[in-house]
Amino acid sequence: MVEKNGTEKEQDFNNPDNEVTSDHIIERFNGDISADTRDGYQGYIVSPDRFHEVAKVFRDELGYDYLSSVTGVDYIDDDHIEVVYHADKIVGGEGINFKVQVNRENPVVPTLVPIYPGADFQEREVFDMYGVHFEGHPNLRRILMWDGFDGYPLRKDWKEAYYEEDVKPFDTRWPGGQVKRSEADSPYGKNVSYPPDFDIDNWSPETDDSLYESLQKTDPKGKSLQTDSIVVNIGPQHPSTHGVFRMVVALDGETITDLQPVMGYLHRNHEKIGERNTFLQNMPYTDRLDYLASMGNNFGYALAVEKLMGVEVPERAQYIRVLMAELTRIANHMWAIGFLLNDLGAFQTPALYAIRARELILDVFEATAGSRMMCNYMRFGGLARDFPSQMRGEDTIKFIDDLVNNRLPQAIDELDHFLTENEIVRSRCIGVGVLSAEKAIAYSTAGPLLRASGVSYDLRRVDSYGIYDRFDFQIPTRSNGDVYDRYLIRVDEMRESAKICQQVMRDIPSEGEIFTGKPQYNFRVPAGESYGRVENPKGELGYYVVSNGKANPYRYHVRAPSFVNLTVLGELCKGHKVADAVVILGSIDIVLGEVDR
Amino acid sequence: MNDELSNPDIPVPDELQSTVTITSLDKIYNWGRRSSIWPMVFGLACCAIEMICTAASRFDIARFGMEVFRATPRQADLMIVSGTVTKKMVPQIVRLFNQMPEPKYVMAMGACASGGGPFKEGYNVVSGIDKFVPVDVYVPGCPPTPQALLHGLMKLQEKIDGQSLKSVRWYGQEASEAVPVPVLGPDLLDPRQHALLAQQAGQMPVNVDIEKDL
Amino acid sequence: MYGIGIIKGMGVTIKHLIDSFVDDMRFLGRRYYSDESLNIRQGTEGRGVFTVQYPDEKLPVPEQFRFIPFLLYETDDDGNKTDRCTSCGICAKVCPPQCIWIERSSDPETGRPIPAPTNFFIDIDICMNCGYCAEYCPFDAIKMDHDYELASYDRTEAHIFDKERLDKPVEYYASIRPNDYLVEENARAEEAAKKAAKKEAAAAKKAAKLAAKQASEQAAAD
Numbered sequence A: 001m002v003e004k005n006g007t008e009k010e011q012d013f014n015n016p017d018n019e020v021t022s023d024h025i026i027e028r029f030n031g032d033i034s035a036d037t038r039d040g041y042q043g044y045i046v047s048p049d050r051f052h053e054v055a056k057v058f059r060d061e062l063g064y065d066y067l068s069s070v071t072g073v074d075y076i077d078d079d080h081i082e083v084v085y086h087a088d089k090i091v092g093g094e095g096i097n098f099k100v101q102v103n104r105e106n107p108v109v110p111t112l113v114p115i116y117p118g119a120d121f122q123e124r125e126v127f128d129m130y131g132v133h134f135e136g137h138p139n140l141r142r143i144l145m146w147d148g149f150d151g152y153p154l155r156k157d158w159k160e161a162y163y164e165e166d167v168k169p170f171d172t173r174w175p176g177g178q179v180k181r182s183e184a185d186s187p188y189g190k191n192v193s194y195p196p197d198f199d200i201d202n203w204s205p206e207t208d209d210s211l212y213e214s215l216q217k218t219d220p221k222g223k224s225l226q227t228d229s230i231v232v233n234i235g236p237q238h239p240s241t242h243g244v245f246r247m248v249v250a251l252d253g254e255t256i257t258d259l260q261p262v263m264g265y266l267h268r269n270h271e272k273i274g275e276r277n278t279f280l281q282n283m284p285y286t287d288r289l290d291y292l293a294s295m296g297n298n299f300g301y302a303l304a305v306e307k308l309m310g311v312e313v314p315e316r317a318q319y320i321r322v323l324m325a326e327l328t329r330i331a332n333h334m335w336a337i338g339f340l341l342n343d344l345g346a347f348q349t350p351a352l353y354a355i356r357a358r359e360l361i362l363d364v365f366e367a368t369a370g371s372r373m374m375c376n377y378m379r380f381g382g383l384a385r386d387f388p389s390q391m392r393g394e395d396t397i398k399f400i401d402d403l404v405n406n407r408l409p410q411a412i413d414e415l416d417h418f419l420t421e422n423e424i425v426r427s428r429c430i431g432v433g434v435l436s437a438e439k440a441i442a443y444s445t446a447g448p449l450l451r452a453s454g455v456s457y458d459l460r461r462v463d464s465y466g467i468y469d470r471f472d473f474q475i476p477t478r479s480n481g482d483v484y485d486r487y488l489i490r491v492d493e494m495r496e497s498a499k500i501c502q503q504v505m506r507d508i509p510s511e512g513e514i515f516t517g518k519p520q521y522n523f524r525v526p527a528g529e530s531y532g533r534v535e536n537p538k539g540e541l542g543y544y545v546v547s548n549g550k551a552n553p554y555r556y557h558v559r560a561p562s563f564v565n566l567t568v569l570g571e572l573c574k575g576h577k578v579a580d581a582v583v584i585l586g587s588i589d590i591v592l593g594e595v596d597r
Numbered sequence B: 001m002n003d004e005l006s007n008p009d010i011p012v013p014d015e016l017q018s019t020v021t022i023t024s025l026d027k028i029y030n031w032g033r034r035s036s037i038w039p040m041v042f043g044l045a046c047c048a049i050e051m052i053c054t055a056a057s058r059f060d061i062a063r064f065g066m067e068v069f070r071a072t073p074r075q076a077d078l079m080i081v082s083g084t085v086t087k088k089m090v091p092q093i094v095r096l097f098n099q100m101p102e103p104k105y106v107m108a109m110g111a112c113a114s115g116g117g118p119f120k121e122g123y124n125v126v127s128g129i130d131k132f133v134p135v136d137v138y139v140p141g142c143p144p145t146p147q148a149l150l151h152g153l154m155k156l157q158e159k160i161d162g163q164s165l166k167s168v169r170w171y172g173q174e175a176s177e178a179v180p181v182p183v184l185g186p187d188l189l190d191p192r193q194h195a196l197l198a199q200q201a202g203q204m205p206v207n208v209d210i211e212k213d214l
Numbered sequence C: 001m002y003g004i005g006i007i008k009g010m011g012v013t014i015k016h017l018i019d020s021f022v023d024d025m026r027f028l029g030r031r032y033y034s035d036e037s038l039n040i041r042q043g044t045e046g047r048g049v050f051t052v053q054y055p056d057e058k059l060p061v062p063e064q065f066r067f068i069p070f071l072l073y074e075t076d077d078d079g080n081k082t083d084r085c086t087s088c089g090i091c092a093k094v095c096p097p098q099c100i101w102i103e104r105s106s107d108p109e110t111g112r113p114i115p116a117p118t119n120f121f122i123d124i125d126i127c128m129n130c131g132y133c134a135e136y137c138p139f140d141a142i143k144m145d146h147d148y149e150l151a152s153y154d155r156t157e158a159h160i161f162d163k164e165r166l167d168k169p170v171e172y173y174a175s176i177r178p179n180d181y182l183v184e185e186n187a188r189a190e191e192a193a194k195k196a197a198k199k200e201a202a203a204a205k206k207a208a209k210l211a212a213k214q215a216s217e218q219a220a221a222d
Helices: A007-014 A022-028 A048-060 A119-130 A209-214 A270-276 A282-287 A294-309 A315-344 A349-369 A396-419 A423-429 A437-442 A483-507 A561-573 A578-588 A592-596 B025-034 B046-055 B090-099 B110-115 B146-161 B191-200 B207-213 C004-031 C035-042 C090-094 C132-136 C170-176 C178-221
Strands: A033-035 A044-046 A066-075 A080-088 A096-103 A108-110 A133-135 A229-234 A246-252 A255-262 A528-536 A539-547 A553-559 B078-082 B105-109 B137-139 C067-075 C081-083 C100-106 C113-123 C142-145 C167-169
Touching: A022 A033, A022 A048, A044 A048, A048 A080, A048 A096, A048 A108, A066 A119, A066 A539, A066 A553, A080 A119, A080 A539, A096 A108, A119 A133, A119 A561, A209 A255, A229 A578, A246 A578, A255 A561, A255 A578, A270 A282, A270 A553, A282 A294, A282 A553, A294 A315, A294 A528, A294 A539, A315 A349, A315 A396, A315 A423, A315 A483, A315 A578, A349 A396, A349 B046, A349 C004, A396 A483, A396 C004, A423 A483, A423 A578, A423 C004, A437 A561, A483 A578, A539 A561, A561 A578, A561 A592, B025 B146, B046 B078, B046 B105, B046 B110, B046 B146, B078 B090, B078 B110, B105 B110, B105 B146, B110 B137, B137 B146, C067 C113, C067 C170, C090 C100, C090 C132, C132 C142, C167 C170, C170 C178
Parallel strands: A044 A096, A108 A133, B078 B105, B105 B137, C067 C167
Antiparallel strands: A033 A044, A066 A080, A080 A096, A229 A246, A246 A255, A528 A539, A539 A553, C067 C081, C067 C142, C100 C113
């Protein structure tokens, strides 16, 4: 049902020289750390008092140098909030998770930012959603909601204006369903509610002044040329921010001295809605996370829940899953490259070629899954449906065969030919936004961003899922870690993905089941926690799911690669010109649906 | 000249058929506007991707004279609200709308922009942009396919065709008023509801009461 | 030499330009404004111009395409319409954004529920076109539509689809999803045959039992 806690055993296996094992740690921090023995849970529970010391030992002595995810869970019945950390070794091997439990009234946890800088935004998110105060955090302010918002939305006792019931399905829908729009019940006709003591006449809105003041500016003294520091807001409505994303930039002349990303302009409350949905109902919502890679999102969520349910996926479905995930990767990278070039000023032409190649892939999705972007294709234990027999007047298998063997490789080669040696691209990209390997790991970056810095970390290899172990493919890496390498790595990855697709089409069994058992809409999932993750085009996409044995997840958290990758954006942009900020952002390749969720 | 421009109400002598076309001022005015609607570069969420695909080579919005996506609202005629409108974003959207010069049009693309969409129940989601700015055309779908969006744009063209110089509001005596920009407080505050807010401050139903009402 | 990369890149653009003419010549008039032409341009052989001339020609949607759901009714020889829907409520329960409202009919005299909906609403401003209602409906009564041209000037009333707006004949379904329809009809026929066979078997068994009973009674009487 739940995977065994393999951390102890795996420790010796991976670090033969390292004598420190988890048992030793428990012994050493006598009483301050214990194994999580709840049914279906794994990992450790650490007391907040010596949390820093323990985390340092995890990182330095046990080798868990990559903090992938930080999140919170509100166990309201036990009257505590749990902050859950997932850490990995960059060399590979199974991850570890550790938790800190604090009371709900005054939750204080020491921050991990000095040890894992990648915890920065994720801790701010936990603060925003649960009100957990991270002691020592350099910039603890709300991240998804705005300063001054009332309440901590993900707490179980917090209810929104349109609250109907704790879990779906709602009773008002059937059998006596009388259609009613939710706004009819609000005195304001809108999705709003205010605290009872709110007095509008003696109230003034929060301003962004503190944010602007917190930015690091140059000291005008001691410079030959007297220049003023100015603060510029790029976004949330800006053609080059890839959606509703805002960068607050402090400038000295044209040079960036500091940059703070501001997000939440597309915060659609995935996790709150996700906890009300049944497990199955969350599947179409995952499409709308990273809406350029919905198949990958489906895949990760299906894996997380399948881990809890312990169902097997039939052979043919496994192959189709890999095919779809890899086609998604090509489509996503096409888009990323096209719009990186847009940001560089090559307005439209490269993007048009890239979109054209993507359209061919979308045709396959539309014909099989039923929608171009919102595929909703995977189910727990298989897939929704098999390939159709015909596509565009041709045999589907022939069509996909031709796509992965001829047209996509051609499109990739053409893009490569078109851009790689272009002098303007090279001069704008080489040496811009350099990210060192150490920093890339420390800031928990993932995906192409990490691999362009020379770290060969790809979940398809280090924590293989599905049937990826059957295919022959490389994990491309580059060493410079600049924008140009991030572009090249995407081209390399597309080639590898095409290679995987070709192998899938060669090996896929021509007949077979695509779903285990009978499709059910109403089922319970065994209690426990599960962290399912996939290597999405943008990096590690993780789903942390807690079930309490009912049909709805108790906690549903998405570790979004775009969101975590943005942690390093400020660091990357410092010292560059303001025009480069747009390019660096383009090279990280974010999708706001996933950043803000 | 274009066939669709000729006015059948006014007869043209046969010998002049090939050289003269008579049209009405309204017709030529609307023809010019409908064939060069410049949308604003304004993408919110998933639907924005489909909007970009509509502008790309396969569906090619340029065939409608609409390919000139303007990054500034000052030069735009049409705002395609393409995606979920959140409370945090709505002040900016209203401000952008106010900055657009008349004549201006708003299209709600997709379920979210029309009425909240699948995320309607969420605490940070506005249930429809029409709660704040007037919407001309609604395009349902989640997301609408590029062809559905094109259909919506054609509906907008039809709407423009139906307008007359005599009655359009932007040549009227009164200048159109700007929509008051919402403010972010403990929740989203609409200045137009200030009186209601002030009045209900004391006895405003708390979340829990709303639950009871349902 | 500086600039070689740019020139090489321009070569790609020129190739695209030439491709469009070559392909136009290759297919001569067949490349535009016919069903066959769309498959030529969008299929595996497609080169050159890729544009679909909507609305003069429309890119056909695949059979699995999902847009707003609709309800199926069957028409008998006398022209009476019967809904396939039994108002079991599964679609309303499985719907992720909860955009389906169903009012179940009840017998006006006894108050007992009748397996038919009095009313059926879908708020298409909430619907996310996920297709779960169609996927999990045990009676094949609700299906996903192909009609995406729904743009309107008003949403207050028009975007809540009631039963009248949702109802479409089975023949329409058969025309947009012929393969699915065939599979489902075969399954239904099989099911019906099975049911009939079962009924017959049960009847035969009953008759046999009765006969045996009579025989034994006869024997006892004897």
